[in-house]
Amino acid sequence: MNMNRQDGIVIEVPKEFNFQQNMNYMSRSSNECMFEIRDNTIIKAISVSDKDYLIEVSEAADGNLLLRFLGDAQIENENAYDDVIRYVRDWFDLDRDLKPFYDMAQKDPLLQTAVVEFYGLRNIGIPDLFEAVAWGIIGQQINLTYAYTLKKRFVETYGRSMEWDGHRYWIFPEAKDIAKLTVEELSSIKTTTKKCEYLIKVAELLEKGELSKPLIKSSGSIKEAEKRLTSIRGIGPWTANYVLMRCLRFPDAFPIDDVGLHNAIKHLTGSERKPTKEEILKLAAPWENWEAYATFYLWRYLY
DNA sequence: GGCCAGGTGGCCA
DNA sequence: TGGCCACATGGC
Numbered sequence: 111m112n113m114n115r116q117d118g119i120v121i122e123v124p125k126e127f128n129f130q131q132n133m134n135y136m137s138r139s140s141n142e143c144m145f146e147i148r149d150n151t152i153i154k155a156i157s158v159s160d161k162d163y164l165i166e167v168s169e170a171a172d173g174n175l176l177l178r179f180l181g182d183a184q185i186e187n188e189n190a191y192d193d194v195i196r197y198v199r200d201w202f203d204l205d206r207d208l209k210p211f212y213d214m215a216q217k218d219p220l221l222q223t224a225v226v227e228f229y230g231l232r233n234i235g236i237p238d239l240f241e242a243v244a245w246g247i248i249g250q251q252i253n254l255t256y257a258y259t260l261k262k263r264f265v266e267t268y269g270r271s272m273e274w275d276g277h278r279y280w281i282f283p284e285a286k287d288i289a290k291l292t293v294e295e296l297s298s299i300k301t302t303t304k305k306c307e308y309l310i311k312v313a314e315l316l317e318k319g320e321l322s323k324p325l326i327k328s329s330g331s332i333k334e335a336e337k338r339l340t341s342i343r344g345i346g347p348w349t350a351n352y353v354l355m356r357c358l359r360f361p362d363a364f365p366i367d368d369v370g371l372h373n374a375i376k377h378l379t380g381s382e383r384k385p386t387k388e389e390i391l392k393l394a395a396p397w398e399n400w401e402a403y404a405t406f407y408l409w410r411y412l413y
Numbered sequence: 414g415g416c417c418a419g420g421t422g423g424c425c426a
Numbered sequence: 427t428g429g430c431c432a433c434a435t436g437g438c
Contacts, residue, residue, distance in 0.1 A: 247420095247421095249419055249420090250418095250419080250420040251421080251433085251434090252420095252435075252436070252437095253417075253436070253438085254418075255418095255438090256435075256436045257418085300435085301434090301435090302433060302435085303433085304433070343421085344420095344422085346420060347421090348421085349420075367419090370418095370419045373419095409419080
């Protein structure tokens with residue numbers, strides 16, 4: 111492995127990977143505050159093993175990913191490299207074999223065009239559980255543009271940041287800091303009282319260790335994982351499946367109540383109305399165990 | 414100005 | 427279980 115800090119570290123990608131497709135997805139909102147797209151590279155502040163790093167991910171000449179450390183992050187040992195590489199592999203879902211998905215999808219009426227048009231797109235994840243849940247709660251029942259505005263307010267009020275080359279890069283607020291807040295304090299970001307309650311409660315559960323990635327992963331099935339999440343106030347079936355899909359990486363996570371999914375299906379089928387739940391279940395039957403990727407690809411039709 | 418947002422909890426039958 | 431309804435405000 112190339113460990114030269116100056117040249118960057120090459121992270122090998124699977125065959126079913128296309129840098130530009132993932133960039134296109136990540137460029138979907140100009141109001142995204144958790145990373146920056148600049149000169150066809152992604153720059154992001156991350157917290158891994160209790161250390162903050164500023165990283166740049168770009169495309170290497172051979173099509174692999176190139177990881178560079180920016181700023182004055184102290185790389186103390188080889189383990190730190192491994193931690194960050196693992197983070198990036200998880201973030202881009204590089205260790206999943208998409209061939210079975212593509213084999214299935216090219217025969218599927220709803221997906222066959224999508225997998226050609228977006229070939230090489232990965233389910234870009236939200237590795238931090240608190241961020242994934244909070245983003246889900248914040249985004250409930252509001253338009254995506256406004257959701258990005260609220261997230262930005264939340265992050266810039268309660269997160270910490272690193273500055274580099276005249277830009278500021280944010281790390282998502284930590285659960286332990288949000289758990290201390292009152293609803294009144296948190297409502298300064300101007301979201302609903304209920305969402306403030308939910309966010310603080312989730313932060314408390316994470317802080318107490320009553321909610322964690324290993325705990326959810328240890329669930330016997332997706333149904334149990336979903337149940338564990340929906341037992342928490344503010345997390346319904348949509349949020350639970352969203353989190354299982356973007357953070358826990360359950361391939362069969364399926365946010366079937368998602369209005370974006372409904373609109374994508376409406377668009378692709380040329381229907382005048384949104385599909386019913388029964389119609390979606392029927393359309394999605396062939397997607398078994400690939401519902402998360404199917405949903406992720408169909409979302410690409412919305413921007 | 415009015416409808417719609419990457420929903421959820423609570424109440425009711 | 428399944429059907430309503432309040433929530434609560436911005437985007438377009």
